[in-house]
Amino acid sequence: MQNDNNLKSATNSLSLFLLGTLLALTLADGAAAEQASPDIGDISINELMQMEVSSASRKSESLSDTAAAAFIISQDDIRRSGATSIPEALRLAPGIEVAQINANSWAITSRGFNGRYANKLLVLMDGRTVYTPLFSGVFWNLQDTLMEDIERIEVIRGPGAVMWGANAVNGVINIITKKAKDTQGDLFVAGGGNQEQGFAGYRHGGQIGNDGNYRVYAKTFEREAFVTPSGQRQHDDWRSVQGGFRVDDRISSNHRFTVQGDVYRKKVGNTVQPLTISAPFNTAFNVDDQADGANLISRWAGSLSDGSEFVLQGYYDRVDFTAQALSDSQDMFDIDFQHRLHPDPSHDLMWGVNYRFIHSTTVNSSAIAFTPNSLGYHQGGAFVQDDITLIDHTLRLTLGSKIEESHFGHTQVQPNARLLWTPNSTHSVWASVSRASRIPSRGEAQSSIALGTANTALLPVPIQIMALPNPNLKAEKVFSAEIGYRTQWSERFSTDVTAFSNHYTDLILLSRGDLSIQTAPTFSVTQPLMWTNLTREITTRGIEVSADWNVLDWMRFTGNYSHLKIEKPYDPNNPDLAGLSPRHRGMLRWQVDVNAQTHLDMTMRHVGRLNAVNQSVPAYTTFDARLAYEPIAGMEWSLVAQNIFAPRHLEFRDSAAVSLTDFTTEVPRSIYGKFSWSF
Amino acid sequence: MDKIRLGPRARFARILTSIAAEQGRWLTRAILALSLLGVCQPQWADGLSEKQIKAAYLYNFAKFVEWPADMLSPNAEILLCIVGNNALDGALDGLNGRNVGEHPLRVEQKNYADLSVAGCHLLYIGDSEQAHFLVILTALGNAPTLTLSDIDDFAEKGGGIGLLFRDNKVVFEVNLESIRKAGLHLPSQLLNIASYVYGR
Numbered sequence: 001m002q003n004d005n006n007l008k009s010a011t012n013s014l015s016l017f018l019l020g021t022l023l024a025l026t027l028a029d030g031a032a033a034e035q036a037s038p039d040i041g042d043i044s045i046n047e048l049m050q051m052e053v054s055s056a057s058r059k060s061e062s063l064s065d066t067a068a069a070a071f072i073i074s075q076d077d078i079r080r081s082g083a084t085s086i087p088e089a090l091r092l093a094p095g096i097e098v099a100q101i102n103a104n105s106w107a108i109t110s111r112g113f114n115g116r117y118a119n120k121l122l123v124l125m126d127g128r129t130v131y132t133p134l135f136s137g138v139f140w141n142l143q144d145t146l147m148e149d150i151e152r153i154e155v156i157r158g159p160g161a162v163m164w165g166a167n168a169v170n171g172v173i174n175i176i177t178k179k180a181k182d183t184q185g186d187l188f189v190a191g192g193g194n195q196e197q198g199f200a201g202y203r204h205g206g207q208i209g210n211d212g213n214y215r216v217y218a219k220t221f222e223r224e225a226f227v228t229p230s231g232q233r234q235h236d237d238w239r240s241v242q243g244g245f246r247v248d249d250r251i252s253s254n255h256r257f258t259v260q261g262d263v264y265r266k267k268v269g270n271t272v273q274p275l276t277i278s279a280p281f282n283t284a285f286n287v288d289d290q291a292d293g294a295n296l297i298s299r300w301a302g303s304l305s306d307g308s309e310f311v312l313q314g315y316y317d318r319v320d321f322t323a324q325a326l327s328d329s330q331d332m333f334d335i336d337f338q339h340r341l342h343p344d345p346s347h348d349l350m351w352g353v354n355y356r357f358i359h360s361t362t363v364n365s366s367a368i369a370f371t372p373n374s375l376g377y378h379q380g381g382a383f384v385q386d387d388i389t390l391i392d393h394t395l396r397l398t399l400g401s402k403i404e405e406s407h408f409g410h411t412q413v414q415p416n417a418r419l420l421w422t423p424n425s426t427h428s429v430w431a432s433v434s435r436a437s438r439i440p441s442r443g444e445a446q447s448s449i450a451l452g453t454a455n456t457a458l459l460p461v462p463i464q465i466m467a468l469p470n471p472n473l474k475a476e477k478v479f480s481a482e483i484g485y486r487t488q489w490s491e492r493f494s495t496d497v498t499a500f501s502n503h504y505t506d507l508i509l510l511s512r513g514d515l516s517i518q519t520a521p522t523f524s525v526t527q528p529l530m531w532t533n534l535t536r537e538i539t540t541r542g543i544e545v546s547a548d549w550n551v552l553d554w555m556r557f558t559g560n561y562s563h564l565k566i567e568k569p570y571d572p573n574n575p576d577l578a579g580l581s582p583r584h585r586g587m588l589r590w591q592v593d594v595n596a597q598t599h600l601d602m603t604m605r606h607v608g609r610l611n612a613v614n615q616s617v618p619a620y621t622t623f624d625a626r627l628a629y630e631p632i633a634g635m636e637w638s639l640v641a642q643n644i645f646a647p648r649h650l651e652f653r654d655s656a657a658v659s660l661t662d663f664t665t666e667v668p669r670s671i672y673g674k675f676s677w678s679f
Numbered sequence: 680m681d682k683i684r685l686g687p688r689a690r691f692a693r694i695l696t697s698i699a700a701e702q703g704r705w706l707t708r709a710i711l712a713l714s715l716l717g718v719c720q721p722q723w724a725d726g727l728s729e730k731q732i733k734a735a736y737l738y739n740f741a742k743f744v745e746w747p748a749d750m751l752s753p754n755a756e757i758l759l760c761i762v763g764n765n766a767l768d769g770a771l772d773g774l775n776g777r778n779v780g781e782h783p784l785r786v787e788q789k790n791y792a793d794l795s796v797a798g799c800h801l802l803y804i805g806d807s808e809q810a811h812f813l814v815i816l817t818a819l820g821n822a823p824t825l826t827l828s829d830i831d832d833f834a835e836k837g838g839g840i841g842l843l844f845r846d847n848k849v850v851f852e853v854n855l856e857s858i859r860k861a862g863l864h865l866p867s868q869l870l871n872i873a874s875y876v877y878g879r
Contacts, residue, residue, distance in 0.1 A: 253837030
């Protein structure tokens with residue numbers, strides 16, 4: 001009954017939303033023609049500096065010359081979406097699946113295989129990888145910065161191995177923060193609401209010497225726990241304190257230097273079960289897990305007398321987890337060099353080398369045990385890529401390859417060829433074939449994980465389920481073919497369509513081993529699950545469409561739709577594989593500049609159902625709205641309501657463990673207010 | 680009488696209001712009210728596109744910059760060269776034949792590959808040349824040419840004036856070191872309003 005009502009109100013609101021929109025459009029049609037542009041010769045520089053760019057012709061981040069399924073989330077997009085975390089901001093990109101598991105965890109991927117440890121999407125923040133080699137994937141609740149300091153997020157779907165290296169199998173996300181010179185002065189943000197219980201951030205930027213700039217920032221937040229399907233609060237709250245700095249120094253036109261770093265402490269509520277082999281079994285209790293981290297990046301970018309450019313970057317990153325299931329300290333040291341040169345006008349040549357050292361020490365628990373528990377290892381690689389202009393401004397061919405050597409898996413060769421055809425300035429067609437690898441994680445090669453216990457009528461004791469390591473794993477490989485078409489139909493309307501076909505071999509999955517029965521010291525039965533390379537090839541195909549329509553100077557629609565199909569015969573060992581990503585996803589945004597001070601944003605998302613055995617999630621539609629008012633330049637009050645359609649909805653089940661008590665939490669309806677002042 | 684004179688917007692607003700009155704739920708009311716706001720808001724945008732604003736900037740800079748006497752004699756033509764595919768969507772072509780003070784402005788499209796950009800008073804590098812604008816700047820050396828572009832980092836990496844899109848406005852950065860090396864002069868009031876000046 002409750003659901004019925006929600007559905008009804010959702011459909012109601014939806015139809016009115018569309019009706020209102022359509023009517024607004026018909027009326028607005030004539031309005032655009034009313035204004036006449038002033039002659040550009042008559043405007044002074046002072047006037048030009050104050051002039052708002054009519055939004056219809058806002059510079060669409062120049063993607064028309066990219067031979068890849070690329071999308072840029074701008075600072076403006078992030079601000080107007082009301083996103084308070086990086087995972088939420090990623091919902092803006094077409095083709096990226098973002099499903100929230102609980103108040104502090106997300107399952108994020110591109111082109112299928114979603115999960116808490118989705119491992120085929122590489123994520124970098126200012127050139128520093130945040131992809132963990134311990135379990136392959138990203139701990140999204142550790143990745144943060146002041147949202148206002150993000151300049152843009154580059155989202156590339158499809159393999160990006162040549163430029164970014166291994167694990168960029170299904171996509172790459174590059175989070176790029178502003179330069180220190182663009183964050184001068186002070187910024188204060190604060191707010192709160194029912195889920196966002198409270199947050200605050202402060203940033204100060206200033207000048208050093210002649211051409212140097214710096215900024216320092218600090219932020220903190222606390223997020224309320226989610227609720228169970230029966231409406232009870234879970235223990236999954238999320239708290240964070242983080243600070244950081246960035247210094248950009250410009251030595252001359254030819255040499256620039258950047259040093260930046262962050263330090264943070266995150267605490268997340270967690271519900272765990274002691275995985276004992278004697279009664280009582282599977283009793284859940286609440287704990288607080290903690291992560292402390294710090295990183296320091298230094299980057300030297302320069303140009304040489306022949307007009308070629310180089311970047312030398314080194315960073316150090318440390319994370320300490322203190323958790324019931326596993327405590328781990330990880331140090332990562334990375335050094336990277338890239339050189340871009342132009343031997344003649346039709347070649348744009350890049351090459352680079354990279355070296356990384358990773359050391360991690362774990363404190364084993366009854367749930368997860370690493371053998372050895374401490375390991376330091378190296379990985380390195382080199383790439384070369386040539387961008388060849390075949391016909392000036394019309395046809396371009398890009399050839400490249402990366403060779404990588406790692407402690408886990410073997411040497412990986414990851415080649416790529418792309419062709420871009422731009423017959424004119426409004427149409428572009430591209431095609432690409434590439435091969436990329438996902439290196440086995442240390443977890444898959446060296447850890448035993450107790451996944452839980454299962455009761456059977458046949459045995460007096462429950463069966464223990466264990467995931468066992470496999471030191472001989474090969475890397476996962478994908479062969480991917482993509483084709484894309486981008487069109488600027490008019491100054492106000494553009495579309496972007498991409499189709500892909502991915503063929504995966506050696507996918508690393510758990511497969512069932514033989515039951516093992518122990519009689520001493522106590523009688524116990526274990527069902528081992530072993531990480532193995534799948535011998536069969538798995539194919540995914542999909543299509544991603546996005547459109548941007550600037551109906552009027554003050555009104556804009558953006559929308560996208562993704563279709564994904566996983567083709568694979570039923571496999572009793574891995575029945576879940578095909579159902580972890582929805583077949584259909586879509587989003588529609590409506591942005592209205594009510595007047596020069598007031599902005600309204602509405603976003604509707606639809607996600608199709610998940611139908612895996614341990615991951616059955618019904619389809620859902622959500623609606624977010626944000627109203628912002630800027631009384632004076634630099635000061636903004638905003639009110640954000642999220643997931644308005646239903647009191648709560650399920651996005652992804654926490655299926656980290658087998659046959660344990662269901663910890664599934666649902667995303668509640670939420671509202672928060674925010675004040676932002678830059679001075 | 681008033682009713683007859685209602686514009687289409689106002690009429691539409693009335694329809695929306697009546698729909699809102701029939702609907703009970705707060706959400707529908709809120710959405711309708713917000714659509715109303717959207718419909719009734721006045722026109723306030725200045726109506727110039729980003730590219731037109733950039734072209735207007737360039738025209739202003741042409742008035743302010745001082746070339747060495749041997750580069751530009753009185754009443755002589757100022758040559759604006761453009762490198763790049765469809766730079767500013769052709770907004771610069773509209774400047775062809777206009778007068779900059781006593782000098783007529785002539786616009787000429789150049790090709791990156793031949794680099795025959797010497798003799799240009801102004802050189803606009805379109806964002807299609809992002810990959811190799813440094814090669815162009817290197818080839819230009821210290822020639823008395825004011826270089827402009829909307830490529831990010833242009834001024835920072837040695838270009839003359841960079842035009843940047845920031846907070847829905849177009850602002851400009853100046854590399855004073857490059858301007859001086861080229862033997863050009865920009866008035867200080869221009870430098871004072873630049874969003875950033877490198878090599879001061």
